[in-house]
Amino acid sequence: MHTANLLLILMAMVVAAYYLARGRSLVMAKPLGGIRHLHSLPFYYGLRASLWCAVPSLLLLVIWLIFDEPLIAGLVLGSLPDALQPTSVSEENLMLSTVRNLATGSLAADNVDSALVVASERLIALREMGSRIVSAGVLGLALLGGFGAWLTISPLLRARQQVERVFKGVLFSCACVAIFTTLGILLSVLFESLRFFEAVPVTEFLFGTSWSPQTAIRADQVGSSGAFGAVPLFVGTMLISFIAMVVAVPVGLMSAIYLAEYAHGKVRAYAKPVLEILAGVPTVVYGFFAALTVAPFLRDAGAGVGLSVSSESALAAGLVMGVMIIPFISSLADDVITAVPQSLRDGSLALGATHSETIKKVIFPAALPGIVGGVLLAVSRAIGETMIVVMAAGLAANLTLNPLETVTTITVQIVTLLVGDQEFDSPKTLAAFALGLMLFVVTLILNFIALHVVKKYREQYD
Amino acid sequence: MIEDHQKKAEQVARGLKRRYRAEKRFRFYGIMAVAFGLLAVAVLFTDIITKGSGAFRQTYIQLTVHYDPEVLDITDLRDESQVALGNFSGVIRQGLYDRFPQFSSRNDKRELNKMISSGEGFELRDRLVENPSLLGRSETLWLVADDDIDTYFKSYGDSGGAFTGRVSETQRAVVEGLKQSGDIRLKLNTNFFTKGDSREPEQAGIWGAVVGSFFTLVITLALSFPIGVAAAIYLEEFAPRNRWTDLIEVNINNLAAVPSIIFGLLGLAIFINFFEVPRSIPVIGGLVLTLMTLPTIIITSRAAIKAVPPSIREAAIGIGASPMQVVMHHVLPLAMPGMLTGAIIGMAQALGETAPLLMIGMVAFIVDIPSGPASPATVLPVQIFLWADSPERAFVEKTSAAIMVLLAFLILMNTTAIWLRKRLERRW
Structure with missing residues (x-):
């Protein structure tokens, strides 16, 4: 049976279970003198039956959907004659896809081994049989669960507690998705990275100064020896992030101070949302802006004063990234500045300090932990930012600190290595995961320090 | 003695000018910073609009x-x-x-x-x-x-x-x-x-990408909203104070700051490589974006639940509701506007996201309009990325126009969120 049809029937059964069980509880309540003599509300009896009907059968279905293809494929491959038995994993995959294509009819049966045709027929038969067995199993389980739940209804049954326990379990498992996501990230980048470090030593990756991640198809190819020294990428990332911070920190901080301390209420009410628009603009738009407007502008301006600016300069990407981060810093700084109590301002002004002296010598130190935390978070964002650098920074891994030249970053390399088809056994692809691991670890450390700084050094005024 | 005082007063007066100058300078820096930010907004928007309006x-x-x-x-x-x-x-x-x-x-x-x-x-x-x-x-x-x-x-x-x-x-x-x-x-x-999409600029359109974005967002919303709200309810209302709960909280805060491209790596290694989900389809895009937006939705939903005053809970408990009934019948409906606002903001974030989708093959050149969440598709920001890379001059115009459409959607979503918050938010 088709899965969608199966689900529809199951849904009907679940609804039926709810109404039947609810009806039975009402019938039981009647001779006792109304539903207040039941332990739980009829709703919970109905829901309990629905859950018994749905949960075990759905579990079975999910397990089947995950394991059916490998199981059937194993059976089909096992039935092949010895002469055709695959010797390697890739050969096995090739054979399986041939058999599958034969089964769907997208491959004509004329010019393939007759054993494979037999195998494809066997595949179809097995699939049909499996689907029949599972349909029967799922519906049987649903019937059994629903009927059992219906049968066990009694006025003393603690249906509400049972239902609530299930619900609480669901809520808990949803909360755990966050942990599994982190775990998934760690496992995915860690495993592939370990495989990468089998091919390329860790020390070469961390301290090597040459990056050219191509691997040879033939041994005698020119430039066949890929170099995986990631230092140029680290330096490039740092350079662009540094330029971004040079733009974003002063501008973000000063505009937060101005809007919080000086600006008229009306100016603040208009300027703040407009600045926050910058935070909502997708990064791909910034990338387009950097590549097609800022970079040519800088190149022409450079040519005008006799400087040769690369058309994919670090400066263009950094400047635009800085603009992107301005609202991030200014809104974080705004929060901590407005959190400084008014009494500190009043005290300083009463001693004769000017407004700016109050800000520089009283408010700023009081707000410093929060500001440092915000800046660290902004740095971690700049390091992980992808689209701006993919579109506006280059691919050439130059080891330079000159902002007018082309540099490349970790994220650019991850994207270039992984876009398109890739095989998971070449160091070229795996290098992207090693870079991803570096990125994850560095941003994790930065976030951790940022949260720690904010927590530890925050002054408590109340 | 008096001379001393006079001297001091003179000294202060002399310094005063300098200090006032510093004050003015500081203020000027502030104005410049705000002006720079506003100028950036103006330049960005006029640039896109002048480039794209022709398309x-x-x-x-x-x-x-x-x-x-x-x-x-x-x-x-x-x-x-x-x-x-x-x-x-x-x-x-x-x-x-x-x-x-x-x-x-x-x-x-x-x-x-x-x-x-x-x-x-x-x-x-x-x-x-x-x-x-x-x-x-x-x-x-x-x-x-x-x-x-x-x-x-x-x-x-x-x-x-x-x-x-x-x-x-x-x-x-x-x-x-x-x-x-x-x-x-x-x-x-x-x-x-x-x-x-098309290789010929004059034949290229955004409808395919818009439909792809739509399917991707529907899947993202269908997964991330229930999961996020459930997680927020658990953490706010039921979670015991223990190590496991702390671990969950630390994880949520960290995931909110993980670069989005890392989620793409996760999708590539786990969903595509391990579970063998086909590439380029909105389903996998939606899965990856769900994991990415989940922290945002959990954090805003928690804030919305926190904003419901304890007196409501106490009153419900007082007339015999179980903790689950308190949450389902009272806290959740009252917190819903705040949660919806968070969901819309999370969706706006997902709509503009590009980097993780590049990793999972949504950069393919797809001419047909996707017919469902399981047919190959691309999304609006990725379409912009692809066009921005095309050498034909006419694509610059198309790219800018596509950006205008994307920004229009984002502005619409954010305005809806603000309107919803103003309209439905209750002050206790």
């Missing part, structure tokens, strides 16, 4: 085409293979030769052939299939001009001359001729709003 109009050329069965090589319209192989661009070519008999050399003819978009043959085919009686007759149509002609014609009125980069002498003369007879004109670019 909503397209150059069309009016031409009389003759559906000549001999040129088409079609004898029977019911025969699908004949129709599929029909030489429709030949018909257009013939129409151009008839219109401009003065250009008869081979070179000139080649230039003429390049005037009309190569995709217009399919347009004629569809017309003929729809209306078989046209076979053997003539028809006067507005046909989409080639992108080079389009770029040239649009820059025509500009001072400093038109952009003639890829347009030949012959073609310029043809445009001049068409202009005098009123047979070349800018009209609303319907292709842009109704078609999928």
